[in-house]
Each structure stands twice: as structure tokens, then as C-alpha cells.
Amino acid sequence: MGAESVSSARVPEIPAFDHDAVLSAVSPKEATDRVRDGFVEYAAGEWAMPAKVYLDASPNGDFRAMPARGAGLAMLKWVTSFPGNPQAGLPVVMGVICVSSSVTGKPLALVDVRSVTALRTGAVVAVATQELAPEDAITVGIVGCGLHGAWAARCLAAAEYGPGVCFDPDPEAAGALAGELGWEAGSREDALACEVVTCVTPGASPVVGPEDVRPGLHLNMLGADGPGKAEAEVEAVSRCELFCDDWEQASHGGELTGAVDQGAVTREQVRELGAVLTGEVPGRSGPDATTLFDSTGLAIQDLAICIAVLEAHRAGQVSGRTVRL
Amino acid sequence: MGAESVSSARVPEIPAFDHDAVLSAVSPKEATDRVRDGFVEYAAGEWAMPAKVYLDASPNGDFRAMPARGAGLAMLKWVTSFPGNPQAGLPVVMGVICVSSSVTGKPLALVDVRSVTALRTGAVVAVATQELAPEDAITVGIVGCGLHGAWAARCLAAAEYGPGVCFDPDPEAAGALAGELGWEAGSREDALACEVVTCVTPGASPVVGPEDVRPGLHLNMLGADGPGKAEAEVEAVSRCELFCDDWEQASHGGELTGAVDQGAVTREQVRELGAVLTGEVPGRSGPDATTLFDSTGLAIQDLAICIAVLEAHRAGQVSGRTVRL
DSSP: OOSOOOOOOOOOOOEEOHHHHHHHHOOOHHHHHHHHHHHHHHHTTTOOOOOOOOEEEETEEEEEEEEEEEEEEEEEEEEEEOOOGGGGGOOOOOOOEEEEEETOOOEEEEEEEHHHHHHHHHHHHHHHHHHHHHHTOEEEEHHHHHHHHHHHHHHHHTTOOOEEEEEHHHHHHHHHHHHHHTTOOOOHHHHTTEEEEEEEEEESSSSOOOOOOOOOEEEEEEOOOSSOOBBBBBHTTSSSSSEOEEEEEHHHSSTTTHHTTTTSSOGEEEEHHHHHHHHSSOSSSSOOOOOEEOOOOHHHHHHHHHHHHHHHTTTTTTOEEEEHH | OOOOOOOOOOOOOOEEEEEHHHHHHHHHHHHHHHHHHHHHHHHTTSOOOOOEEEEEEEEEEEEEEEEEEEEEEEEEEEEEEEEGGGTTTTSSOOEEEEETTTTTOOOOEEEEEEHHHHHHHHHHHHHHHHHSTTTOOOEEEOOOOOOHHHHHHHHHTTTTOOOOEOOSSSSHHHHHHHHHHOOOOHHHHHTTTEEEEHHHHHHHHOOOOOGOTTTTTTTOOOOOOOOOSSSSSSHHHTTTEEEOOOOOHHHHTTTTTHHHHHSSOOOOGGEHHHHHTTTOOOOOSSSSEEEEOOOOHHHHHHHHHHHHHHHHHTTTTTEEEEOOO
């Protein structure tokens, strides 16, 4: 304050990248590579990520402000979780991502939040699977074929996993996703019989029980994104070798929370993906272990995708409508 | 996650209000009334404001993510403080404000951050002065005639304070502001001799000493917006009846911080503006007291201005370029 003259410099126009621009700029394969890099940079201390802030909007949902800094950029994701919205024809996830220069503070771009969230959520599934599943695992079961289940499947397919089995209580959703990827629609049991199983359900009731935990299985669990949600029974969780994106989030509002609250799982038993990627801690102990990765979603993942969007823009591969602010 | 179909509803285009749109939509007088309402609603528990998050961007500055909810809206201000930027021809304050419906989560507008920050920072000076200065106080001293000093002066003038004396180390800045409002440029001493004194300096060294504290004076202190900054000596602060916008912020990175750290001022001695406005705590004790208001800047002030912008838009009084995200 105070040091500026009354008529100070104006901030120039910045591009806004919409849903289609983001998806045309960043393929599932590139998203996977970028998200992997982001976890490595963050684990190495190169990137920063303060804790997200929640703004309660009961009874309909909440807003989250998620900041991250890395690669010369500072990003803020302003995003909703309004679980009942689809009943009103609106998305669960809405908002906007603001990207600024971390060197000058200058706003650089606005980015659609839904496409970035979908890409980064799918991408971390592929990264975790490449890192944690047995080397010869190839078949994929998808339990829950909504927006994020579909992107998880696309990123796994781009990472050369598959064929897969798609299960959803809505057979149309399962059939559409299976058709798109040349996979099959099937039952929950069919999906759980695959070598890599990814669950992206609303988390209202468990879809994985202790009887599903078998040697060599790798599980990606994405649906538990808040207190009280779970996709696996505590007895199933505690039989697995456990991995997560972020211990704080996973232990407070993720798939691990129930097991942590019951004392069945402690901090020492859980490894973070970034530390596995940098080699700081080991991955799965051997081909017969059952591994479970709890993805709660991190701002560094969003930042990783935004970096790819901005680079594609600089290379002239994608355009954004400009906005003056 | 999970509950949505693959091809879910798109979010419609939203308007973006730039600097000039905001200033044409909201006058200094309206800004003052809106900011007053915001403090009342928040003090009454109607509005919510989680603590802001800082994202460090050393050595050049930092980013702040500031959320607030009220009047059916959820707002996120993503804003820089890069103090050295003017040397590079860039503003200290840059960023963007995102406004969403708190009922559906839907993004409603993007708003220029500099104009909103200027208006709300000026407006709270007028509100605090109306509430805390002696009833017959009328003359205004401005110490620091940069962007926010100028908007404080404009809001005070719109609230029928003045004439005033403008002081700035840069005589051109002081002269321009004085000329705009029909006031006079003068020395620091001339400005401090006025009945209402507003300081908006960079806070690098105090401009108010104990010798300046006299009966009937009302001081608005805006420049100390981070650790180590101060515009008044601790001995001057501790001689005043003390008010602030928010105790947490004022005691940790505001004008009161030095006095609190030295034990010269305790929580019990400081009243928040909102509580004074609702009548929960008293304002100045009498015409001979010296009052000091420490403004650190709150997200509820930004929200109050954004409400005015959106209402002006709904009434067809202002237009914004649309952006698709």
C-alpha cells in the first residue's frame, strides 16, 4: 500500500482456457507424466502447497481454496463439492483456476476447473498404478464410471493398461465407457477380479470387503473425499500395504480415515506417493502384496496440469479467449 | 465424484468486470454503505470468513487466498502483495476475485481485484471515521497519497468529511490528490493537525509519535499490513483507545502488533469495528479521547463490494465481457 501512484500500471489481458481447450492441450498420457513430475518436485521440496481452506456452504456443499507454487507459477484452485448438484442438472465440481507468475505476481491465465480436475484425478491413478502395481499387472477393473472414473480409465488406457471391466450401478455409464476404450462392461465381482482395481464411487457404502483382498492386487481408491465416506471396509484396508497422496488429507477425510480412527492403521504404516517416486521410501514389498493407494486430490496435481496448458499455449498449440481484469 | 455422467452439464459463460466497470458500478459512497453492512452482517454471525491462506513467493512477495460467504454468495480473492513491484512498473496488488453462488456453487462472475481492493480499503476508513471520530470532527489529514491513500480520501470526501490536507514525500502525488478533491497539499505536521488523520504509508518507519496524540483526534492506520511494519510508535498506540477490523490480523500483522508484542496492549483493550457497529461494545468514550482504528483488510469488505457490482449488473447499470470456463 501507499507506494504506488494514483494512476498505476494496468494489468494486461489474460487468456481463459475453457474445458475443450484444456482437453485439447493436454492428453491423458501427458497429464500422467506431468502429475508424476509434480509429485516428485513437491517431495523434493521444490514446490510449495499450503493447506487448503474450506468455506462451508451447508447444507448443499462446500468450497475449497487450494493454492500451490512451482515452476515459476502460483496457482489457486477455487472449487466446489456440491454432491447433490447432479439432481439439479449441475456439476458437483465447479469453479475456476487462477494462474499467476510467482516471480512478478502477474495473473497469467484462468483455467477451467472441471477439465483440470478430471485430468489430474485420472492421471494420479495411472502414476500410482505404474509405481505400485506388480510389474506384470495389466487388466483393469473400474468400479464407478462417472466423470472421474472415466478419466481414471482413460489415463490407465493411455499408460497401456487394459483391457478392463467397467462396473457401474448405471449400466449405460458402464457400457459407454467400456465402448469408448474397447473394454467390457461387467459386474462388481468381474471388475474386482482384475489385477488393478480403481474405485470411484460416491463413497456412501463400501464396495471392497476383506474377501476381495488377494495377493498381487493393486487398489486405487478415489471416492472417499470427505469425513464419513469409505469405499473399503476397515478390515480390507488394514490387510493392505498402504499408500496415499498426502497423509494429512488421507487420514482426515480419505479412504484411510476410518482405519486410522479405529486405531487399525498408524502413520508409520502409510507411505506417500511422492516419497515412493523419489526413492525415499519403498513401494510394494513384492509381487504377492496387496497395495492400496488412497487418492484425496492435491493442488500440486492441478498445478502440474496448468503448467502443461500454459506451455501448450506458448507453443501455439491451444488458444484461449482473452479476459481483461 | 462418481455420481455424474461422463457428459455432464456445462457451466455457462460468466461476466468479467474489469477495473473501470467496477468503479463505474460502485461509487465511494455506496462502497462505504456496503462495507458498513458487511461488518454488521459478519459481526451478527450472518456472514462467514475462514482465515486467509498465505502462499509465500520470497523474495518478491506473497499471494493470499481470502474466502468469504454472505448474501447467497461465496467469494474468493486471490491477491498479491509484491512491495517492490512499482519499481518494475507493476502494481503491488494483482490477482482476481471469483464470485460463486453459495446455494448452487455456480460461478457467477470474475471481478478485478485492484478496484475492489481500493474501494473497500477506502470505504472502511469512512465507516470507522463515521463511527469513531468525534461528532463534530470534519477536517482530514492524509499521510501517504498513493493508491489506497487516495481512495481513503475519496471515501471520506463522499462521506462529507473535509476539507483536508494531503501529505506525501512525493509532492506530485499529494498535489494531484488535493487538486482532485479541492483540498490542500501540506506537510506531515499540517496533516496531523487535522481532526481525522489517515495514514497509508509503506509502514517502513513510524509517522505518528506520542507527541501527535492529542484529545479528540481520530487516527485511521492502514499501512502496517505485515510483520515488522508500523506507522505509529508503540508509545503513541498505547495512549489511544484502540479499535481494529479483526483482532487476529491486527495483533499478528497490523498496527497493533508491536504494542501487543511488547505487552503494552492486550486483547481486552481492543474493540472490533463490527461489534461497535452492532452496539455490542461502545465506541469512543467521549469527545476528548484519542481513537485509533487499525485496518488490516478483510475478505468481507471485498465481498460487500462484489455484491454491489453484481446488483448493478443485474440492474443493467454495468456490463462485463463474458468468459467461458
